[in-house]
Amino acid sequence: MADLRAGLLGIGMMGRHHARVLRELDGVELVAVADPGGDPHRVAGGLRVLDDVQQLIGAGIDIAVVAIPTRFHAEAALALADAGVHTLVEKPIADTSEIGQEVADAFADRGLVGAVGHVERFNPALQQLRNRLQAGDIGEVYQIATRRQSTFPARIGDVGVAKDLASHDIDLTAWVAHSRYTSVSAQTAHKSGRSFEDMIAISGRLSSGTVVNHLINWLSPMKERVTVVTGDRGTYIADTATADLTFYANGTASLEWESVSTFRGVSEGDVTRFAFAKREPLRAELEAFRDAVGGAESELSTMREAVHTLAVVEAALGSATAGGELVAIAPREA
Structure with a gap:
């Protein structure tokens, strides 16, 4: 051929x-x-x-x-x-x-x-995370939180941080969770003198009931790309800048120190850092x-999936304009 x-x-x-x-x-x-x-x-x-x-x-x-x-x-x-x-x-x-x-x-x-x-769908850490969530390794997923922070990019002139970067976090969250967004609320900030936002904080919920949070900005002197998934068996942390995936298991050993046990709720268990092949996304x-x-x-990401992602970004920006009110996401064809 x-x-x-x-x-x-x-x-x-x-x-x-x-x-x-x-x-x-x-x-x-x-x-x-x-x-x-x-x-x-x-x-x-x-x-x-x-x-x-x-x-x-x-x-x-x-x-x-x-x-x-x-x-x-x-x-x-x-x-x-x-x-x-x-x-x-x-x-x-x-x-x-x-x-x-x-x-x-x-x-x-x-x-x-x-x-x-x-392209985050092809980050090795997130592919491992998606597979493990699908296999039920963490049990019920309670929350997915992402942080994506960096310095201001000279390459971007026609959109704000929501369309440029939050779109990554929204797509990867729905993708790893196998669940679409049903609602979001957000706050933005404009610190660079442009008409577009350079900071956004988004909260929302997926159709599965999972709570989501995203913190994204172009105002930080360091680069951070982190996805944290918490469930009833522990927490996964994916560092997509290094393609590392670590699992923090809920503890099974009893704690004799009563005040610590009461305060922590769940105790600390084993920590596992996974080894896997890391290809360029x-x-x-x-x-x-x-x-x-x-x-x-x-x-x-199909084009129809990408439309859903963009609709979530638009809803978040609309929420920020309206003072952070909750905005429902209309279902779309998959």
């Missing part, structure tokens, strides 16, 4: 990594790149840098990756759908969930693979995209 002819729209900060991985994938040939801003990171190699998505389609591509600013996602994705090109769009899927639904429907109606780059994601085009099942 001939290699899939791949096109890449956008070769900026994120696109340069897609270019590297696409060139290294078996069964894929990167044949065209396009970016109206040129090639600031010199990743085009021997390829001419095309101007737009139509020129990219004209190169005769089978698959495409869209890694351009959010406000251009929908227009590019719809053009690729019309051309019959299987496409992975970087997150979020579009500016709004309503437009995102149009994109999702366009790919579904044409029988094309349409995916969104929620972006490589695993693009391999899954390639294989999905060939008919294989995968853990890729």
Whole structure:
């Protein structure tokens, strides 16, 4: 079987990594790149840098990756759908969930693979966590809390921290829990002088009854990427920056110190840090995209799942605007 002819729209900060991985994938040939801003990171190699998505389609591509600013996602994705090109769009899927639904429907109606780059699904620690939760290792899941903090990114100019980063946490939470959001409330802060928020705190609930919390900002002098899952048998902590997964089991040994036993509620048990293979998430994601085009099942975020994620982000931003009131999430087609 001939290699899939791949096109890449956008070769900026994120696109340069897609270019590297696409060139290294078996069964894929990167044949065209396009970016109206040129090639600031010199990743085009021997390829001419095309101007737009139509020129990219004209190169005769089978698959495409869209890694351009959010406000251009929908227009590019719809053009690729019309051309019959299987496409992975970087997150979020579009500016709004309503437009995102149009994109999702366009790919579904044409029988094309349409995916969104929620790459945390391919973080080894989160894949291990999802499998262990599904196997019932922790019992009933009570709470999932995430923290995603870092310095301000020069690469982002058209969205706030909610669409850029909270979308990761919302997608990974629903994915590891096998459960969608039913409600959220949130508070935001604007400290950088931009119209977009640079800090958000979200609380919510999944359809399973699990309580969720997300703390996300661009205002911290360190980088933190942590997911904490607490259940009736203990707590998992996934550090997605290092792809480490640790389990803190509830204790089974009796405590003779009465005041400590009463205060703690559950006692401290064994601590296990798991060892497993750690592959680059972006490589695993693009391999899954390639294989999905060939008919294989995968853990890729579908476009319809990405619409739900964006709807949750919108609900959180709406809640913050309304002073933190609880906002219900309307169910959507899976």
